[in-house]
Amino acid sequence: MNDTTPRSSARERLLQSAMTLIRSQGFAATSVDELCKAAGVTKGAFFHHFASKEALGVAAADYWSETTSALFAEAPYHAPEDPLERVYAYLDFRAELVEGETYEFTCLAGTLVQETFDTSPLIREACHRSIAGHTATIEPLVQAALDARGIGAPYTASSLALLIQTVLQGGFITSKAQGGPEPVLDAIAHLRRYFTFIFEGGETPAATKSAA
């Protein structure tokens, strides 16, 4: 092992660049040449590592899965002992991630699947794996909270876990349209309130207050 070992391989740098470029421009608008230039490699290197541009799309979605699952594995929302508090902590964590440029807090899989779901089954499946995979990791969190309070249908862990992802994806879109993070943060706040109603019953809003 010596200094000639590249700090990061061409493949890795291409995937890193793909994460940035695809999230800010979309997949179709990002050319292979542009990707190579951003990663500082040649086209030959690109097609050595990826059979086609579509294969890069699949690899980018898989790489996104790895990157995000590492991030969430280390996140602080696993700490609380109360299962419901872990769910709230997860939502708070997702809200904390909303900062910086818009493309930085949006989801690669969501962006990618939007423009390829009908034209590339392989990319669609990779994006589905990414979203469904993360959803599966928070399902036990929700399940534990449900069990702790004996809450049943129509509130299932899988349905609520997917709802969280749905609301976040939608928030990314309305935030992109408005040009600011407010819509997604507002949506997370509503989602948190929905969970409070489900898990803690919540007082009737009309009963709490009506005018200042």
Place this chain on the structure above:
Amino acid sequence: MNDTTPRSSARERLLQSAMTLIRSQGFAATSVDELCKAAGVTKGAFFHHFASKEALGVAAADYWSETTSALFAEAPYHAPEDPLERVYAYLDFRAELVEGETYEFTCLAGTLVQETFDTSPLIREACHRSIAGHTATIEPLVQAALDARGIGAPYTASSLALLIQTVLQGGFITSKAQGGPEPVLDAIAHLRRYFTFIFEGGETPAATKSAA
């Protein structure tokens, strides 16, 4: 007025084709040539009506606004006398629209803004106009329901109206990823329940039932 009057102009046919193609393939992946072929016009006609491909994108978003506002103006959800029932009817109507091929029930503005928000301010603004414009039409519905029950902060009509759009946009994405309409329908059902909690207080789920 005679038969030589074109049933629909080249411009109209281009916008119609754009609605279909952009929703199923995305904006960047849809070429001007493809658009012309689908609309049955030549490239000369295209650039006679639109200064550039970007201008077509802006026009498509505006056309989408017109099309959808006509659809919603005629929709049956305005009928109920009770303001809250109108909100529920709106949600039910949105669920009824979810049928056919995936691209058919998804939103042009949402798809378009996702890949252009960072590269084309004009298209981004047109998509924002489309989404915010529709949101503004349902805001009075929510406001009336809020007023009827004296519900105040943190439940504002603008915030709740935008939440509906956010949840729908997110549902379109998770539905695209999964390859079926279930996620968006499931999300609408949750949203309806959230509104029930807000407006009707709702019983604590844990108190209603826990095991079959």
Place this chain on the structure above:
DNA sequence: GTAAACATACCAACCGGTTGGTATGTGTCT
């Protein structure tokens, strides 16, 4: 007749992908 609504022909730049090639390992038989 003239202005808008189209069509035809064309262009330079760029697209995804392929080519033949080099440099650097890595195992493996003797």
Place this chain on the structure above:
DNA sequence: AGACACATACCAACCGGTTGGTATGTTTAC
């Protein structure tokens, strides 16, 4: 230990086709 076979990682140049866009007609409506 050294030579041969093979694999991996990468590169510069190039390919045919497609891209968004233009320049210049021709037809139609009033």
